[in-house]
Amino acid sequence: xxxxxxxxxxxxxxSGRVGMPYGRPGDSRALLHGAQxxxxxxxxxxxxxxxxxxxxxxxxxxxxxxEHSGGTTxxxxxxxxxxxxxxxxx
Numbered sequence: 001x002x003x004x005x006x007x008x009x010x011x012x013x014x015s016g017r018v019g020m021p022y023g024r025p026g027d028s029r030a031l032l033h034g035a036q037x038x039x040x041x042x043x044x045x046x047x048x049x050x051x052x053x054x055x056x057x058x059x060x061x062x063x064x065x066x067e068h069s070g071g072t073t074x075x076x077x078x079x080x081x082x083x084x085x086x087x088x089x090x
Contacts, residue, residue: 002028004037013037023074 004017013080016028016039025046031038082089 002030002039002041004030005040011035011037016041017040022075 002014004011004013006012013030013032015030022041024041026044027042029040031040051067053059054066059065078087079089
């Protein structure tokens with residue numbers, strides 16, 4: 001889950017993830033330019049990629065992988081990780 005936060009006068013940036021994401025499927029990254037941080041996202045068709053892995057890769061347990069790699073919503077990530085840094089979860 002990409003973010004930028006000011007913590008005790010320091011800027012903390014999580015640029016994102018690729019692989020088994022939370023939230024929208026795709027590539028998330030941070031562009032740093034001087035003191036500016038720009039969070040960017042490139043969409044990715046996860047359903048098509050999962051289908052292709054299962055059908056075309058020859059991976060022996062592709063269906064089990066597909067069921068595990070569906071990702072989690074931003075709301076799910078907030079429920080899982082929000083309490084760890086003091087954010088309220090509704």
